Amino acid sequence: MTGAAAKPPVLQLDGIVCGYDGLDVLKGISLTVHAGEFITVVGPNGHGKSTLLKTISGLVPLRGGQISIDGRRLSGKPHETAMLGVAHVPQGDMLFAQMSVLENLLMGGYLAPDKAEITRRLDEVYALLPKLADRRNQIASSLSGGERRMVGIGRGLMMGGRILLIDEPSLGLAPLIIDQVYDVISQLSKAGRTILLVEENPARVEDLADRLHLLDDGAIVWSGKPAELMARDELLATYLGG
């Protein structure tokens, strides 16, 4: 993104280390995301992609390094991170199962300053994801996988955050639905949203991402443009199994 480098990054990770129990999953990751950028982290199953996003949003505690938003170091408390404008669309959607679609969306607007702002965001989400408007009164647990993903994304958008963290939006969906989901993400990116997305399959973000980081065993092993990675057969073979 031209000119973006001059401003301080929206999100900056400096050598972050974190994990569960006795084990470190991320072993010193640094990356920067500037306003309006689309950054993707790609890596095989179980190598720490979700852990990375959870650490940024505060669900997994930091063991080392630091994370800052607009140059301000994060407290590590998830609700305070949300207040700083981080909207995390988690893997598995994590919807409020016994709530309606509308209530899920309203929870996304929990921190919104007033009713007018909630209505404005709701209109925006319904315009982008018209199906949610039709299903607004349906209970989340009865939605199809694709509808759930849309609610998850819609709920993230309702947060009005400046940076969207999206975890494997294609997971468990039929190819046609995956295209629809990525179409929505592409529209968001074109509208200027800042996006950090993790994915297993680099081909999906080839035309979308400004930069791509390859994550292997908790460390970033390669960074560059998605097209460059796609041209490097030996990298694809080594890290992503061809």
Next chain:
Amino acid sequence: MTDVLMAILVAGFTSGALYALATVGLSLVWGSMGMLNMAHAAMLTLGGYVAFTVITSLGLPVAIGFAGAIVAGALAGAILYFAIVRNLLQNDKSTFEANVMIATVGIGIALENAILLTYGGQPLKQPVSIAGALRLGPLTLPWQNLLIIAVVVVMMVVVSAALGRTRMGRAIRATAQNRDAAQLMGVAVNRVYLQVLMLSGALAGICGVMVSSMTQLSPPLGNDPMLKAFIMCVVAGLGNLPGAIAAALGLALLESFVQYALGARWGFPSLLFVVIAVLIWRPSGLFGHAEIRRM
């Protein structure tokens, strides 16, 4: 015969209303934070004694007595949060459920004994009673029972409106359904826990006033309703509020009928029989979902 039936129904609905109030307080805390509050009984008792003190010793109106019980219960909930729950939550989440149960058993015993020390063990009369009855043709409905049922209905409407329609209520339900997701949306779950404990304490306080108005004040006052409430919770499925209310009414009516038909001593065993049957055939409760773990 209609007289007897009516008496059974009135008694059943009255105790059902009281059980429902105790159950909702217990169930709310379990459902949203995975905490079995063993001090709930003592909080009920506390409410009863605070109302007694306000009305009898301070000579203030009954309504202030009720308000005092609500405030005392809510404060007890807040103290429970700051003294115990907040600290236990900082430890490993997997040990929270067991630790908080043990800790609240201790708090409950301490509170009950503090009440015993302050007021003595002799039963006291709760000055919240209305004499007389409403006569509708052949029916006789004691005002005292009608008052209890009315208060409980009002409390239930207030609680369900608070949970269903307010931003705070939505955050409480969201935390109950998916704690991590609620945090991602910006909900400060610790504050939600504080709110839930205060709400539950307030309900316990008011419940204590009404239970003691039907019987007498004594330090173990809350134990019986708490035990029954626990049974209602298990039958309904822990954490399910509408189910808890339905179970409370259903089981209280069953208890009254059994007490009439087979004698008073069969009332409680009949409830235990239902619990055992439910645990065998529907382990997650009549209205429960398969997964009830939330932490």
